[in-house]
Amino acid sequence: MTLDFIISLLGGTLRTSTPILLAALGQIYTQKSGILDLSVEGTMTVSCLAAFVAAFYSQSLFIGMLVAVVVGLMYSALMAFLCITIKANQVIAGTALTMLGTGLASFMYRVIFGIRELPPVIKSCQNLDFGFLSRIPIIGPILFTHNITIYIALGLVVVTWFVMNKTVFGLEVHAVGEYPRAADSKGIKVSVIRYASVLLGGMYSGLAGASMSLGFMNTYTDHMIAGRGFIAIAVVVFARWSPVKALGAALLFGGANTLQMRMQSIGVDIPNQLLQALPYILTVIVLLGVSKHVNFPAAFGVPYSRKDN
């Protein structure tokens, strides 16, 4: 029982951390460019529904994911417009878009599917078979028995690291978030880089939303995202904007979530409400511990205008 329990706990950890990891990777671009995007939760919710609807009607999981990415991009374009072009307060804009997103998704779901006795379902992403790799004892079941979204997320860790550290775009994102005036003086268009960073973050959030309704579950329900967008924002800060550390942080939160589910299922004598709260309590503790010692990008949350000194 103990070995099986540990294997299932670790495998589950990888699965539950995927949506958090995907959203967090995208927020690395956004936050590094100097923008606090609290609309992630809303973007994930809207994309989660969009992915499900598209997959339901097209019978194609690929189209579902694609639509989620496009919807994530479009929804975050709203955020980008508000906080870059209009220079609105980022906290207010992000919070408003999260509220709008969760409300809009519930509403659209009712409009599209009405009220049914049984919720509509799709055939969700199947676990991949890596042949002999999947059959290696212990390691196989932990690492090589998951659906495609988990491997996309792991691949994006490498991609995000590469883009941030090895490309001109990554350097420009860094400069724009630290000292936009310096970037401007070198001919870098601050608003273009920030738009790109927010939109990229939105696309990752879209994929994160899709991984919930198409990968983790096979349907859409309200409150499915359940704060994962906010946890992703915490993960980015905890990981100090490093994609590799974000993987570790996401696994920590995923682990907490899986642990509480497993403990519930084996009937540990702790109130289940307390167990469910575990990942959120962990978020608070981690942020309390870490936020004092973190160097945020110097221009974090500050709109850029050439005229101000």
Next chain:
Amino acid sequence: MGEAILQMKGISKFFGDMAANDNVNFSLEKGTVHGLLGENGAGKTTLMNVLFGLLKPDGGTIFIEGNPVTIHSPAQAMELGIGMVHQHFMLVPTMTVTENVMLGLHLPKFPLLNPSLVKQRINELSQQFALDVDPDALISQLSVGQQQRVEIITALYHETTILILDEPTAVLTPDEAKELFVILRTLKAHGTSVVLISHKLEEIIAIADEVTVLRNGELVGFTKIDKEVTRKEDLSAMMVGREVSFDFKKQKGTSMHEVLSVRELCVNNERGVQALDHMTFTVRRGEILAIAGVDGNGQKELCEVLTGLRQPGSGAITLNGNDITQASPKQINELNVAYVPEDRQKSGLIMDWDISKNLVLKNFRKKPFTKGLFLSKKEMDEAAEQAVEAFKIKTDQVSTLVKNLSGGNQQKVILARELATDPDLLIVSHPTRGLDIGAMEYVRSILIAKRNAGVGVLLVSADLEEIFQTADRILVIYNGRVMGIVNPDVGIQKVGQMMAGITTGEAHA
């Protein structure tokens, strides 16, 4: 020599109705250092921003090597071989030298970065011009002088033939300024032409071959510099439009009566690092004690402790015999201490308030400004009218918001407020930073006048010229420690060395 690499003819630039540049001509010869001299707001930076493509001129033509050009953007200016080092460094502190230089460059391998290529070029330039820059160092770990050299490398990265430096010595210690001049001479020897924007007369005379002087946006003079013949006074008269006094007549003889006494003062900064380390000194009536030091060596913390804004760790502060070590700002204020803070816009004034309200910030609780629960606007305005008159504050009315005043007039508002109550001790921090030469002269003359009237003055400054013009004694601060208290006759060089933390010979009071 002799051929003009750059000519700007009839350049005009208007901001609204105001002419920032009015029909200005400027000519730069190949392989020379050309000083561009003028007070703040004279149009020096505007002219160079036009050249660098940051501003579009409303009239005039630019010729490079005889060919007329129009410059729309900094990128285009760089292609034409023009490089600019801004007054405020455009460097990202969390990135390395190489990464900063690489920003905005389009190199082979785009969209991937190409650090090895850039590193190689930095090393080349560093060697060629003796710049001594480590391409892998983080900007935040470099001194101001080193950061400036990184800016120079960035400007030279392309085959730059014209290098513009905007007030480059404003942030440097005297020794660092000397190193900069060595670099400029090397550049000159390699055929680079340099435009040096400045309002410091000494350095123009020391380094420039020619000088163009602007005043109120107009060209008022052009002359070749001959170190033996050119006098500071001639240039300053051209720049200001009248004779400026650099010698303040001081009355001799300071009293021995102590106003302020500081003993073994230790203070931590907000990060918990020791900012002041067992500081001991006194300020006497009728003297100016200058605290000389490079910014960030504890001056800010010292001023804050003395005015009650920061808690001392240990040590004792007495004012006219009263222990004020633990006193609140209000108590210290009531003991006749006046304070002109370093950042006049953030801590000296309320920018969105008008002149008369700012003038009563310290004594609005007292009569006649308050009657019962209410403030008396009439009394406030009357007092303000008098202050505007007495301190020559340039404004139409006392209801003008202070944010709409020039830096010099803002400083005058603060001085008027702080001196209204006849202080025993006047603490002033960088009182002339960013002011033009006329306002500078005025502020310094006020300090001297107060000293002569028997006020004890504590002057915190990084400007050695100011210190040597006004101070009776100089306390050099380095890393929160007293490096020594010296008389001005030890010379500027010695004090400059002490500011850099070099201890040679003994200090004497």
